[in-house]
Amino acid sequence: MLLEIDAQSQTPIYQQICHQLIIGIAKNKLKPGEMLPSVRQMADEIGVNMMTVSKAYTLLKSDGYILTDRRNGTKVAEKKSLDPLFQQRFLNDLELLLAEASIHQLSENKIQEEVKQIYKKFEQ
Known part of the structure; x- marks a missing residue:
């Protein structure tokens, strides 16, 4: 999964990551249960600091878009009912x-x- 990061944008990189993953989920480019790259892998792929990816994943997890498990990695959560x-x-x-x-x-x-x-x- 390769994201397009605009280093010149006023939108922080962690938000760009969140936005692109949410749009990917909404467009079914990322399916429920699909594995996402580890924080380290994602950071290497898009050329950003691991802490930036970690912050994005933390926000996505807290909003229920992804699930993380130390043994099984990070994957896309099931689509949610209206909260x-x-x-x-x-x-x-x-x-x-x-x-x-x-x-x-x-x-x-x-x-x-x-x-x-x-x-x-x-x-x-």
């Missing part, structure tokens, strides 16, 4: 994004079109 804490965080984040869209005069129709197009990527 009220996630739903609240999602709505808070969405409200902020929609506020920014409103400030930039992005129309509701355009937003809905974009959401539909993006969501289709995850249904395949």
Whole structure:
């Protein structure tokens, strides 16, 4: 599994790793039960510090996207049912994004079109 890391991005590398793995899971490029590289392997593959990968894996584990076991390694977790804490965080984040869209005069129709197009990527 090779991720594309942008060292010039304002997004921290550990967040880039998290985002790309979550998108990979949503698009079924990473299947439940699939083994992920160890922290060391991932760090070597993408050329970053092991602590950066470790931080990403820790966050992904705490959010339930991956499972880790010292003997069996790290693997993709089963897809989750809707969690009220996630739903609240999602709505808070969405409200902020929609506020920014409103400030930039992005129309509701355009937003809905974009959401539909993006969501289709995850249904395949």
